[in-house]
Each structure stands twice: as structure tokens, then as C-alpha cells.
Amino acid sequence: MSATTHPRGLFDAQVISNRQICREHFRLVLSVKDFPAAAPGQFVQLGCRDPHAPPDEPDEHEWIDADDPGLRTRSLVAPTPLLRRPFSLAGAEPDPQRPGCTLLEIIHRVVGLGTARLAGLREGDAIDLLGPLGNGFPLPRAGQRAVLVGGGVGIPPMIYLARALGAADVGGVAVCGVTTADLLPLTWADGVAADPQGLPTRCIREFADFGIDAVVASDDGSVGVPGRVTVALQRVLDHLALPAGDVVVYTCGPERMMRAVTEMSQARGLTTWVCMERSMACGMGTCQSCVCRVNDKSSDDGWRYRLVCTDGPVFDGRVLIWD
Amino acid sequence: MSATTHPRGLFDAQVISNRQICREHFRLVLSVKDFPAAAPGQFVQLGCRDPHAPPDEPDEHEWIDADDPGLRTRSLVAPTPLLRRPFSLAGAEPDPQRPGCTLLEIIHRVVGLGTARLAGLREGDAIDLLGPLGNGFPLPRAGQRAVLVGGGVGIPPMIYLARALGAADVGGVAVCGVTTADLLPLTWADGVAADPQGLPTRCIREFADFGIDAVVASDDGSVGVPGRVTVALQRVLDHLALPAGDVVVYTCGPERMMRAVTEMSQARGLTTWVCMERSMACGMGTCQSCVCRVNDKSSDDGWRYRLVCTDGPVFDGRVLIWD
Amino acid sequence: MKNPLTTASGTSGYAFEYGDFVDLRLLGAFVTKSITLHPRKGNAPPRIIETRAGMLNAIGLANVGLEAFVAEKVPQLREMGLPVFVNVAGTAIDDYCQVARRLNEVDVVRGLELNISCPNVKEGGISFGTDCGQVAGITSAIRAAAPDKVLVVKLSPNVTDIAATAAAAVDAGADALSLVNTFTAMAVDVDRRRPMLSNGNGGLSGPAIRPIAVYMVHRVYSQVARKHNIPIMGMGGIQTARDALEFLIAGATALSVGTALFVDPTAPVKILDGLADYCRRHNLSALREVIGSLQFPEPGKGYKSTYA
């Protein structure tokens, strides 16, 4: 079991902005001092506490408790929710305003208590996080083309990956699937239309900025091409028509989607990097809660568990065993 | 065990204002529709939840959970703190802006999680409350003079009592004790000085408005007359120099203070109404958590417990047994 | 019972104390505070303290006693128009039996809930509920003393194997089981170095205990109640319809709401609405269909992961 090789730590973060970007998604930008170098595919564990809740430190109480030291303690201190929540980095770049700080971008969908707390964060609020965690995506070799397949809340790490591809001058195509139009956490580029056949164009700002064409697919056909992301992916791969060794597929999203994507791209002999998701308690490799199954010839029954938080979240599609 | 005779209920309340009035006290004004008639000494049980926390109702989640009904539930719904917190009414009058509504005034000191939550309420927020609870102060007979002795967070019900005395055209004097100047949750009347000897003047707006003179005492001498509230009370009673039957004493504050006040006024033969405080779970007479000891000749050992929430919070000083 | 919702003993008084806040007639049944043979003053305050997602109580079985209950409260209960269960407590089998015999004569009382588990009273309450022999002894004694009433035995969670005490109660004649009572627990005032409650220990209730209570209900259901066709009244931290469903799916037939009543006296009614919604959403013709419907994985197997 390899530990991450990146340094990781507990950091205080300041909320720079927190904006609702579609019906249920928010883009949260944090500034963090001395944050270690991070890579696409890595994630952070956010403390989803209410920054407006009372502090843990007892106040002074001169009157009621003049002779009542019991009043100086507080038994109800109840951060809610208890555990941190993991979120992929959708970006990490030097903070132009604050020397020594990194701007972290997180795009999250409100699905429960923790994400609802995050949605309530306001500029200037303080939260804390553990990170950067996990291994990150291996970038393509020079000359290879990247195909980024994101579904729903699996889209954010693809945004960060696009930035890294741009910096490494690697070309690529993004295929993004959503259930319906107002759950698309991306921005349409001004004046660039989506291709009605589902061929990639510079239509999504987050990708176009880094020279990457994109296709959007929606289950209900309310935006982009109708149907599952795999339908769009098939068309894109057919259209690219490159030799297997020249294409690398990256995928993140619901497990059923990633399985279908992996099976499709493996049938074509393409290298596939899969960014897995599991319920996590620690995020740092200590609790053993975040396992997924991988092939392991050395094991009696041919498989073993690996930790999504430290061995992953990115795994080679060939080693994963889908449940 | 008598139940309250007032009707009581669970009510939604809207925050009209919430203002910090000294270092640790806030004045919270709520508007409540169809609130029953209330009286000084009665209290409400506030739900100290964060109105900005996510609602209990599950949202829709089309994507992640397209086939995952589990996602439609939320197991973490965690109102914090769990139990309601009791607060005396510092006032209750018809809401001039909203027909059929009552404006409730609560003055509370931040001592823990629940009160810290209350401190964070903003205009327009929604909370809920149980009330009006408890029995309230019996008013003096015509011709009697009321002496209101409040300490710290025991001052708020005295403000409401002053209003009722004003309406009933009964005269009175208020004696308010605090530990130190910036913990006085009252307003100095413009241009009226406190008497350096500790004799009552129209110096506190909340009382002067209803024709009641006031004295402030502070333990550290930083405001008003130095020393415990009983020192000031002694002087006031000496100064009033009325026959025992003409004075009624009302007291609310820390138990040691109320005991000293009660002993002093009983030594003078004065009727004394004591507004007790106990940890409460329900506030409505079901949980039996809020007991205090009272004399009971019919009991083998001469005493029994009564419930502060429904038999009180106001008790005749003669029946109370101090622990 | 026209629906599964009841109030938990000790959290809604003897009768109408709580009727200002909710129409009690909407409930399936009413469960009274524990009644003992003689009146009891109970413990000195403080009797409650809030803890993380829960509360401790050490009321000490404060109650008016059997005679005052029959004289003053029973007439009120008659007005209620609901099945009434009287919770019975005591410190010796003989006390319990005297109370049971007397209540057996009171027509408005549908059944007795036997509190053999209250952990607050030092004189013995705890031992009845934690020893199978004692559970059997007291259950059969009460069974004989109140032959005309439905006998519900309320189990203590402070045991190694709650299925064993459940089986002892059922074998000795219990018609139904209720669980769980509170967990013995303590909170410390660290500055004074003494317990927060004057009694020392108290009983933990509220959402904090819910996962343990759900487990225990399922254990009793699958090991004892199902095969004997004995209904379970489930409780422990129920606040919402979702919580209630956890208990029903784990095997409870009825549900009691305790601590949550202090937070929201209308909780049982809201839960009823939520249960009706659930039935609609899941196309169930009756809530009954979910009772005990938990698909528990084979030992050591697990089921297919949620991530599939």
C-alpha cells in the first residue's frame, strides 16, 4: 500500500467567493496559504461546518457564573456534520492577490447536510481542509490526445485536468453528461454553438480556454445531444479515428457511467484513467473505509482491495473490478 | 398539580429585529400570529435552530441518484442544539404593523450554543416557539407599591412587569444588579442621572417609560452603586418606609440572589414573588425535569416538588425551600 | 390502534398535559408516565442535561402514585378516546403486582407497559430488566395479576443480548415488547468534578442512540418476535418519518416518540404525514408491508455495493 508522495496537511482556508452556477451546483473559491503543489484528480476533505456557529472557545461569564465555574464550559459544542466531505479540485492556481496563497476551486452539488452547509458560505468566511489528497491523473505523453468524460459531479476534476492539459500543450476533447439542462455546472462560451450532431466544438468556456473542444449530452435531451454520455463518447471516438496508442481516456462520474465508459474505451484498446468515489471518513489512508476492488494476481482469489483515498482516487481502468 | 389555565401552543415566529444591547445580551423581537394573551413572568421555549441550515425536506436529485432512491433521504438532518431553550418574555404587545400578530420581546445573554444561535438570527428569519408558558406574576392590589428586583438575565421579566404595572397604574421601584457595567441590558434615560446614594430616579428608560424609578447596582462598582443588589434593595426599602402590607416584592435572577432578596423582604413581612429558573426539557409539564422544593404540610416530610414550568415559574417566597 | 404512533412513557405526562399542542386523538395510542404503587418525589434537580444529539434524564420515577392516578388521571384518560397503555414501575415484584391488579379493573386501560428497565432508581429497577430469570419472573407475575390487559414488556438496552431478555418476556406471557428504554450514561461537570445530574447517572435518549436502538429492534424481531408473531413497539431517537421507517423496516409494528416531543410536540403527527407520503411514493397499499422488510445481508457476504 503506497502512501501518497505529495506532502499533505491541515490548512485554514478563506472563502473568496461562493456562487451558485446552476440549479444545485455551487462554485466555491478558497484561498489557502502555503498549500502544497496539487494535481488534477486530487481532492480535499472540507470541514462542512457553519462558520457562523458559535466558536469552540468558552466566553467569559461574569454574572451568572460569578461563583459557577461550570458555566465556563460548554457541553453542546456540536459541529454538524461530524465528518469532513471529500471534493475534487476543479482548479488550483497561485492566488494573484495574496502572495504565498493558492486559489482552490471546488464545484459541488447540494445533496445533503454537508453540501448545504457549504452552499451557505459567504465571502470572507473561514473553513479548514485536509489536502491535497490522493494521487491525481497521469498526463498523456506528448502527441497523445486526451478524452475527458465527466458526468454530473464528476465534471469538476475534468476542468482542472483541462487546465493542466493546456499548460502541457496536450490537445483533447471533453464529453460531459448531465441529467438535465439546469444541472450543467459549466459555462457556455459566447457565440460558439454546440454541434447538433454531437461533434466537439469550443462551446464550453472551461474547456475552450485551454484549447479543448467539448460535447454536452443530457439524459432528457434538454441540452446538447440527447442520451447517455456513452452515446456521445462513441461518436467522439469514432470521429477522432486515431490509433489506440494515441488516445487516453479520463473519466469521473457515477460508477455505472464510468464502467460503461471504461468498457467502451477498453474495447478499443485505449488507456483509461478512472477517478473513483467512495464514502470516506478520513481521506488520508487510516480508516480503511474507502475500498474498491482491483485485480491482484498474487492474491489467492485474484483480487484485493485498494484505498480510493490514497491508492486512488485515480486507477487504471484495467485493474478495477466493477461490482 | 395544576396545569396552566392559559391556552398554549406551538407558533411560528418571524424575527423583526435582533440587536446586541450590551457585551453579551441581545434584544430579540419576534412577531407571532394568533399568540394567546400573555402576562409578565411567563416564558417561551425557543427552538434555537439555525434558520440558515438546510431544510428538513429532501431536494430532488436527478443525476447522481437517477437510479438511487437512497439519495433522496437525508440521515444527517441535525438540528443543533437538540432541546428548546426557555426565555422569559420581556414584553408582549400587539404588533402595530401586522394585524393579528403579537410582538414578543426577549432579552437573552449568550452563554452557550443555543443562545449563540439566537444571537445569529437576522431580520426576517423564521423560528418557532412554544408558549406562552408558566403562570406569571400576580399584580399588586390598588394602592400597593411594587419593588422589582432583577439580577442579570433576571432583569427581562421585570421590564415586562413594569409595562403591566404602568397599564394598571401601580407605582413601583426597580432595583437591578449586574456584575459590571457592560453587562447591563438596559438603556439609560437621556438627561436623568442615577442617584449617587442609590436612591431611585427615572434613570432607566425601560422603567421610566412606565413611571417607575430605578436603581442600578454593580458588583464591581463600574456602574450605579457598588455592591450586591441586596445592599441597594435595603436602602430602597428603608427609603420607601411603607407599611408591610403596602409593598410587594418581585424578584428574578440567580438563585442565591433571589434567596437573599426573599429573606430580606420576608424579614420585613413583605409579600415576595420569586421567578424561578431550572433546566427544562419540555416546558409544558410532561417531563418532570424542572422541579423545585416547596413546603407542603400534607406531606410526611413537610415538602414536595413542584414544576417550575407549569406550577411556576413564579412562586410565593413563603412556600419555597431554598437548597 | 388505528396507526402506529404513540408517545413514549415519561415524555407526555399522564394524560392531557400535552394536549394543548396537538390533537391527541390523531395518535394510535397513548402511553402514560411510569406509575408506582406509592407516590414518588423523584430525584433532586438538575434532572436533565443535553448531550451531543441526545439528553440524559434522571427523573427518578417521580409520579403521583397509583391511587392518585386512578382517582385524578383515569377520568381524563377516559376522555381521550384512544387506547391507553399505563406504564408500570416499581422496586419489588409485589409492588408491580398491586399496581397491575388495580389497573386490571380499570376499563379505560387497554394495556400495561412494564417498565423493568428504568436505570435511574437504585433500589432495583435495573436488575429486573437485565437478568432473564428476573424478566421471566416479573412478566409472569404481572401476567397473572392483570389477565385482562394487553401486556407490553419494555426492555432495557443495557444488556449483552437483548434477544435473550426478549425471549424470556415472551415465554413468560408478554403480548408485545417495547424497546428501547434509555442507556445508562453520565455527563461530568469538569470544573466542579461532579456529575451534571444530581443523581449521578442518567438515561441517554434522543437521536444519538437511534442506530443502537434500530439494531436492537432488528435483533429482537429477527430472533424472537417474528417467529412468535409478537408486535414490537420501537423507540429511541425517532424525530422524523425517515427515522420511524428505519424502525418499521427493522421490524417494529408500532412506534413511540419521546425526546422529540420536547422539541416538537407535533412530531408524531408530522411523522404520520411523512409515512403516508412514503406509502404513496413507494406504491404501498399499507404501511404494514414495510414492517420487518429489511434485507439483511448473509453473514460475511455483504450485498452488492451501492456503487454498482
Place this chain on the structure above:
Amino acid sequence: MKNPLTTASGTSGYAFEYGDFVDLRLLGAFVTKSITLHPRKGNAPPRIIETRAGMLNAIGLANVGLEAFVAEKVPQLREMGLPVFVNVAGTAIDDYCQVARRLNEVDVVRGLELNISCPNVKEGGISFGTDCGQVAGITSAIRAAAPDKVLVVKLSPNVTDIAATAAAAVDAGADALSLVNTFTAMAVDVDRRRPMLSNGNGGLSGPAIRPIAVYMVHRVYSQVARKHNIPIMGMGGIQTARDALEFLIAGATALSVGTALFVDPTAPVKILDGLADYCRRHNLSALREVIGSLQFPEPGKGYKSTYA
């Protein structure tokens, strides 16, 4: 141990996994994850779920096994410069003994913490910890197998009387006791009508259980540990210095932080600071003065009310 703070088994890995976040050398000791004779894959995911103020886990004793532990992890533990306790688990006394005999030879291991209470593994783990005879049997077997190591027996809270299992362990040769392990519990996915954890049941930890854990520590301290002068390692929901003080005052000599490490890996260090503050505020020359200092009221008496 230079201070009372340790990490709870299973929440901080084998060695340095967690060293990026805090200087482990500041702790009083390090407790490893449970080690079994053979490697174990553990349960299928999901293995954890959050509950109100707590979490359930059903890791299933996933671990690398004794040989890989000795070969790969022990060299790292040597670097740590801290007393190391290895938590030992198994499904048969013989497994435990093989692990204990091997670890008895490993110099860097100061002591063994015997996990006889993990509720997740169906093959027997639970039964060792809930039956006094079994507790005595396994304790004396390990005592003999690892004569050179400090023997800490970690008690299960899923028992009627934790003082009885504590006494059994002490009589059989335990040098110290640790408590509590997790409470067997369950959370239900009400839409799918199956448990949230693939294993079905899980173990409840975190702040929700703290009042029960504090009670149990006090019970074991006052009934067993004090008179035998046996140190207790207290745990169960410790997050802050205030929480830690509850355990110390109730009778714990050392403290383990588990679930709170996931929230704040630096919690043990913050707790140490808070304990130092407390000593200053209360003019204590040593923290030792608070251990077991709880003034527990006489049965049925109560102490003078806080309202006095």
C-alpha cells in the same frame, strides 16, 4: 507515557499514515490498527456511514496480517520514538496467541491491546468480549504468550455489566484496561429497505456515545480498577479537552482519540494544550490530580443542587 494522549486503534493506521498532519512524537503512545494472524480483506464497501453525532463502521478488521506488519510496519514504528501498542485481534484463541508470541519478540512493541470486542466480525469476535469466562480465558492465554509486554484488554461496551468483564480481565492478568470499543448498531436505507452498510451492522463511535462511555469508565474505575490500581485508557467520542477531562475525572489514566482524528487530525495536540490550560486555571501541579476525582453522589441522595 509522557502524556495521556494516544490514538485509538483503527483510526490512525499502522504507523506514519497520519504523520503528515501532526507530529506523532507529541503523543503519549501510539496504538496500531488491529493485527490478525493472516491478512484480512475486510468487508465490502460501504464500510462507514455518518449518523447523528457519530458514525458507524464495519471495516471488518481489514489488515495486512502479522507477517507483513512485522516486516513492513515495525521498522517504521521504530522511527517513531514513542511507546507502541499493537492492537491484536482474531477469531480463535490460538490465532491471538500466535500473534502475541511473535510480537513478544519485537522490541519496539511496548504492549499489546487485546481487541476482544470488535463487533463487526461474525466468526466470534463479539463473544470473547461479552462473556466473563471467555474474557478470562483469552486474557490468561495472551498473558502467557506475551509475558514481556504490557497487556491492555480492550473491553466491549455491548454488555450488561462492564465491571464484570473488567474484573475477569484483571483477575486473568491484564495490566491495564481500555474502553470503550464501538456499540453494535445499524442504519437503514429506508428507500431500499436494507442496511446502509454492506455488512448489515456496524460499530457506533463518536460524540453520540460519549455519555455512555464516560459512565462505563467510571463504573470500571470505581468497581474494579481503583482497588487493583489498574490504569484505564478511556475513549469514546473524545473531541476536545473538555471531553478528555470527563474521562480523566471519571477515572481514566490515559485517553484515546478515534473518530475525532478524521475530523481534525491535530485533535490530540489541541487536547494536550487544553489540558495544560485547565491545570493552570485550577492550580493543579499535575493532571494526575484529577484522575478519578469525580464526586459521585451517595445512592439516592443527590448532592446539593447547582442552583444553590
